[in-house]
Amino acid sequence: MAAYRRSQSGGRRILIVSYHRVVGDFTGELQRSIPGLLISQETFRRHLEEANQAGYEFASIGDAVDVMAGRKVAKRDLCVITFDDGYRDVYRYAYPLLKEMGIPAIVYLPTSFIGTERRFNHDRLFHLVRIAKKKKLRPYFCALPPPAIELLEPVLAEKKTLSAALDDFIGEHSASVLLEVIESLEQELGGGKGLMPPQGDIMDWDEVRRMARDGFEFGAHTLGHTVLTLEPPNVVEREILESKLAIEREVNIQVKDFAYCNGWYSDEIIRVLAAHGFRSGVTTEDVPNRIGGDPFTLKRKVMWENFSIGMLGDYSTALTGCQLDDCFGVLGVSSPVMGRRPHLSVVEAANRLHIRGEFAGRTPT
Template structure:
C-alpha cells in the first residue's frame, strides 16, 4: 500500500502530521478538555518512532515545499511534524522529546494569545457547555440568545456529543459570534473564576524564542484563531499580516508558512498569503500530497491519542503504522473533509453580524 501511494503521489510520499496538545496525563486531561486535541507524550514518542520505521525522513515544511516543487530531490519519503495553536503543553512535553530525537517541527501561532493568560474560544465554549450540562441547565428555561441555544441544545438533549456540536458550531459562526455566546453562557451560569478553564494555557514569547534558538520553526495562524472564510476582507488582511509581523518581531526571523484555522481556506485567502510573501498554507485535508501540488493547499493528517488505540484498548503499533501509511485511505475506508470553502462577501459577513446582534437582543428569530 505504501508503494502504491508513493506512485500515486509522484514518486515520493510527503506526509504532514498535525497535533495540538501533547500532555503528560492523558486520562486526567481527557476529563476536562476537547478529546481530539490530546495525545499523551508516550504515544507521541511512539508516533515518531513508527514514522521512522515506516521509512519516512523527518523534514522541515520548507524542504517539503521544495521537493513538491521539484527544487530538491529526496531518496526517502518525507514526514513533517506540525503543531497548531501554540499550547504550552507542546513546550512542556513535545519540545524536549523532539529535541532529544532530532526531529524538526513547525508550530503555528495565533499571536494575540501568545504571552497572555487568555484561552481559546473553542476551549472556553467546551468548558462552559460542560458546566451547563453538569448543572442540568435547561435551554428552554433560559434567556440565551439563538446562537447559544444552537450550540447548547443538541448537547443537553444528547443528540450530539459536545465535541461534535462544537465542531459544527465553530464552522458556521464568526469569531465575534463565538465571543457573544461565551459572554451569554457566562452570564447565564452566574459568572465566577471556575468558568475560565485552567487547562489550555499557551506559550509565552520566551518559550517561543527558546524553541527557535534550537532550530524549531514558527508559522502564522491568525491573530485570534479566526476562521477566515467567515470574515470580511479587511479582517482577513489584518489577521494574516499582523500575525506574521508579530512573530517576526519577537523571533527575528521571517515567517513564510501559514495554517488555516479549522483547515478552511479560499482563493481570496490564498491571494492575501501570496501578497504578503508566504510560501505555504496547510489544511486539515487528510488526503495525499502530490509532487507538483499547490503549496497553499498542503494536506495534513490530524492525529490524536485514539488514532493509535487498538481493539484491546491499548496502544497498537500496527494501527499507528496503518494511519501513517494511509492504509484506510487506500482502501477507501476514510472520508476526508475538504477545506476549500466559498468566502463570505463583505456584505454577507456584515449582515450575519447584524442578524446575530438582533438575535442577541431578542429582535429577530
C-alpha cells in the first residue's frame, strides 16, 4: 500500500502530521478537555519512532515544499511534524522529546494569545457546556441568544457528543458570535473564576524564542484563532498580516508558513497569503500530498491518542502503521473532510446575523 501511494503521489510520499496538545497525563486531561486535541507524550514518542521505521525521513515544512515544487529531490519519503495553536503542553512535553531525537517541527501561533492568560474560544465553550450539562441547564427557559441554544440543545438532549456539536458550531459561526455565546453562558451560569478552564494554557514569547534558538520553526495561525472563511476581507487581511508581523517582531525570524483555522480556506485567503510573501498554507484535509501540488493547500493528517488505540483498548503498533501509511485512504474506507469553502461575503454575513436575530438592536459591521 505504501508503494502504491508513493507512485500515486509522484514518486515520494510527503506526510504532514498535525498535533495540538501533547500531555503528560492523558487519562486525567481527558476528563476535562476536548479529546481530539490530546495525545500522551508516550504515544507521541511512539508515533515518531514508527514514522522512522515506516521509511519516513523527518523534514522541515520548507524542505517538503521544495520537494513538491521540484526544487529538491528526496531520497526517502518525508514526514513533517506540525503543531497548531501554541499550547504550552507542546513546550513542556513535545519540545524536549523532539530536541532529544533531533526531529524538526513547526508550531503555528495565534499571536494574540501568546504570553497571555487567555483561553481559546473552543476550550471555553467546551468547558462552559460541560458545566451547563452538569447543572442540567434548560436553555429554552434562559435568556440565551439563539446560537447558544443551537449549541446546547443537541448536547443536552444527547443527540450529539459535545465535541461533534462544537465542531459543527465553530464551522458555522464567526468569532464575534462565539464570543457572544461565551458571554451569555457565563452570565447564565453565574459568573466567577470557575468558568474559565484551568487547562489549555498557551506559550509565552520567551518559550517561543527558546524553541526558535533550538531550530524549531513558527508559522502564523491568525491573531485570534479565527476561521477566516467566515470573515470579511478587511478582517482576513488584518488577521494574516498582523499575526505574521507579530512573530517576526518578537522572535526575529521570517515567517513564511500559515495554518488555516479549522482547516478551512478559500481562493481569497490564498491570494492574501501570496501577496504577503507566504510560501505555504496547511489544511486539515487527510488526503495525500502530490509532487507538483499547490503549496497553499498542503494536506495534513490530524492525529490524537485514539488513532493508535486498538480493539483491546491498548496501544496498537499495527494501527499506528496503518495511519502513517494511509491504509484506510488506499482502501477507501476513510471520509476526508475537504477544507475549501466559498468565502462568506460581507452582505451574506450581515444577512445571516439579521435573519437569526443574533445581534438584535445592533447593526452588523
